[in-house]
Amino acid sequence: MADLSRGNKLGRVDGLQRMWLVSVSVVIVAAVVVGAFLLLSSQSGESVEVHGAFFRRGAMGGGVFFIAYNHGLVEACIVGVEALEPSGIRAELHRTVIENGVAKMQGVEKICIPPGGEVRALGVEGDGYHVMLIGKIPEDVQYVRVRLILGSGAEIDFEAREQHLETPAEESHMGHD
Numbered sequence: 001m002a003d004l005s006r007g008n009k010l011g012r013v014d015g016l017q018r019m020w021l022v023s024v025s026v027v028i029v030a031a032v033v034v035g036a037f038l039l040l041s042s043q044s045g046e047s048v049e050v051h052g053a054f055f056r057r058g059a060m061g062g063g064v065f066f067i068a069y070n071h072g073l074v075e076a077c078i079v080g081v082e083a084l085e086p087s088g089i090r091a092e093l094h095r096t097v098i099e100n101g102v103a104k105m106q107g108v109e110k111i112c113i114p115p116g117g118e119v120r121a122l123g124v125e126g127d128g129y130h131v132m133l134i135g136k137i138p139e140d141v142q143y144v145r146v147r148l149i150l151g152s153g154a155e156i157d158f159e160a161r162e163q164h165l166e167t168p169a170e171e172s173h174m175g176h177d
């Protein structure tokens, strides 16, 4: 009887020690994961990434198009935009909507990206969103630098190269505006 109860007691102590070790390991792993996540978040501006950016020239400005991915765990909103290069160009967040078969552009206060999702800021070919450039872009300028400002205050700077229209007929037509 005495030997059996001692054996049980020892068994319980081993179990408790194992549980304690497992708890400590879980806490350490969690701390490492959280630390890595915070580091990544702070480095990449709240885990929002811009891909495939380009711009198209218009008569008095142009449009900047891109895909924004949110790798974060919470919704991220673009609340502001600036044109860094060339200077003297104003930038606005826009959305193109189709009303009675006519495409219309309107300013928007923010563009929100769901956690783990994306926004296709590709004009009518995407979710309608784009960055509108207002001002004459010099002829020799082949790319623009754009800064997106997130709701958290984080900034994402990216470069958008000029994309010429594919059909030569349309291009020459546009060129003589």
Ligand SMILES: [Cu+2]
Binding pocket: 063, 094, 095, 105, 106, 130, 131, 132
């Ligand atoms: Cu626009």
